[in-house]
Amino acid sequence: MDLLDFARGPALTTALSVFAFGVAWRLVSLWLLPWARDPSARREGARPAWIGAVRGFARHLWPRKPFARAAMVTTVNGYVMHFGLAIVFFGLAQHILFLRGLFGLAWPNLPSGLISGVAVVTLGSLALALARRLTDPVLRLISTFNDYFSWLVTFLPIATGLLAVSHLGAPYPTLLAVHLLSVSLLLIWFPFGKLMHSFLIFVTRGETGITYNRRGVVL
C-alpha cells in the first residue's frame, strides 16, 4: 500500500469516522444537557422564540455602527475566507465527486481556473487572519493552542490542494496523498476544536436571539 492508497482508504475512512463520532457526541450531549430555565419573565410583545432565533442570527451577520470601524477588517476578511472555503470545497469537480461518493448527491462544478483564483484569495485571507491574531495584543493574549491549530488544519488543505494542482514540489501521487491526509487531519480535529463552531454557531447565536427576544431586547 503506497501513501496515496493509505490516504484514499484507511486515512479518510478513519478521519470521517472520527468526525462523525465527534460531531454526534458533541451535538447530542450539548442538546441533552439540562436547559437552564430563564428566570426572567417573558416580556410583553415578545415574538415567538424561532423568530427571536432567526433575528439573533441575522443581527450578528454584520457589526453595529459603533463597532463597525474596529470590526470591519475582521468581519470582511471572515466572509472572504468562509465563502472562499465553501466555493473551493463545493465548487471543484474533484470535490463534488468525493461528496457524491459519500452522499450520492452531485451538482454542476465551477471552472477549475476560477477555483484556483478563489483558493489563492482564501489562502491570503487566512494569512491575514493569522497576522491579526499575532499582532493584536488583546487577540494574542486570549489565543490558545486551539486557535492556532484550528487555523493550521484549515490552511493545510488549501495550500496542499494548490500544490497538487500546480504539480509543485513532489510527484503528483504524493501531492494528492498529502492533500487528502491534510483533509483527514482537518476532519479529525474538527469536532474537538474550535472548528466545531461551524455547527454550534447556529445554536449559540440562535440562543442569544431567543434570550434577547424573551427579555424584550429588539435586535
Add this chain to the structure above:
Amino acid sequence: MTDERTIGELLAQRGISRRALLKYGAYLGALMALPPWQARALAEGLANARRQSVIWLSFQECTGCTESLTRSFTPTIEHLIFDLISLDYHETLQAASGFAAEAARLSAMRANAGKYVVVVDGSVPIKDGGVYATIAGKTNLEILRETTAQALAVISVGTCASFGGIPHADPNPTGAVPVSEIITDKPLINISGCPPIPEAMAGTIAYLITFGKLPDLDELKRPKSFFGETIHDRCYRRPFYDKGLFAKSFDDEGARRGWCLYELGCKGPVTYNACPTVKWNGGVSFPIQSGHGCLGCSEPNFWDKGGFYHPLSTSTGSLGKSVGAAAAIGIGTGVAAAMVARHRRNKASRGE
C-alpha cells in the same frame, strides 16, 4: 546457440538493410528521448552488436505480454526485437516441448553463463512452497532461482512480473509476488503494463545490448525514458481537465466533444507510462483516445485501487458501515454524557 555474427549481418542475410536497422535504432532512441549522440550510438551499436542470449520465463500470467510483443500491427518493428535477441527459451514461442525444451534452457544457461538475460512475464506464487505453478515438476520459484543464478540481468516484463499484477490482487490465493521480491542480487528492470508497450520492451532491450548497462530507472525500477511522466502529463485531453470540463458518461455530449475522462474513473494522473506519446498498435491510438479512462495498469496494485470506474478523488474505504457505526457510538456517548451531567446536577440540587 552462440552466434558470432552481428545483428547487422544477420539482418542483411534476411534482406533487411543496414539503413533500415539504423532507422529503427534511431526510432527507439527517439522514443527513449536519448540525447542525439546517444541515439546515434544506439543505432550504430545495434548493427554491430551480437545477438543477446535471452531466456524467457513465463510464470503466473495470461500470455498477454508475449501477445503484445508478437501480434502488433507493424511486424517490421516489433519482430525486429527477435532479431536483436537470440531467444533460447520461450515456452509459448519455442517449437521444442517437454524434456527437449528444458534441455534447451539448461544448455543456453551453460553456454552463456554470466552473459544471458532472463526475461520474466508472470508473477511467482510462493504460498505453500510454491505448488500453485510448476513446470516440468519444478516450481516457478525454483526455476527462477536456478535460471537467474548465472544471469547478467533480469527484465520483468508486464505488471505481473513487475509488481504481482492480477494474480497478486486481493485475496491473492497463491501468494503471488513480483520477481523483484525474490531476486535481489541481480540488476533488474521492470517494464510494467498490462500489457507493456512493445516499444518499451524493445527499447530497453536494445539499450541493454548496445550500452551493456541498465538505462536510468525510477524508484520502481522502471526505465525513466518510458515511465518518467504520467499519462495525465502528456494527455491530449488535459486542457479539458484544467478547465474542469468532464464527460459524465461514455456517450454524453462531453464525451463526444472529447472532454476529460476523470469522472469516468481515469487514473491517468497517478499512472506513469508512455501511452499518450508512444501509443499502441504502431502509434495508432491509446485507450484515452478511444474514449476510455486509463486503468493505471502500469502501477502496483492497480487492480485493488477502488475500482476502474470510481474517480480518483473518491475514497476507497467502505465508508457506510464504519462512519455509520461511529456516528451511532457518538450519539450513544452523547446521551451517556448528558445523563451523567443531569445526574450530577440533580445530586447537587438535592444538596447531597
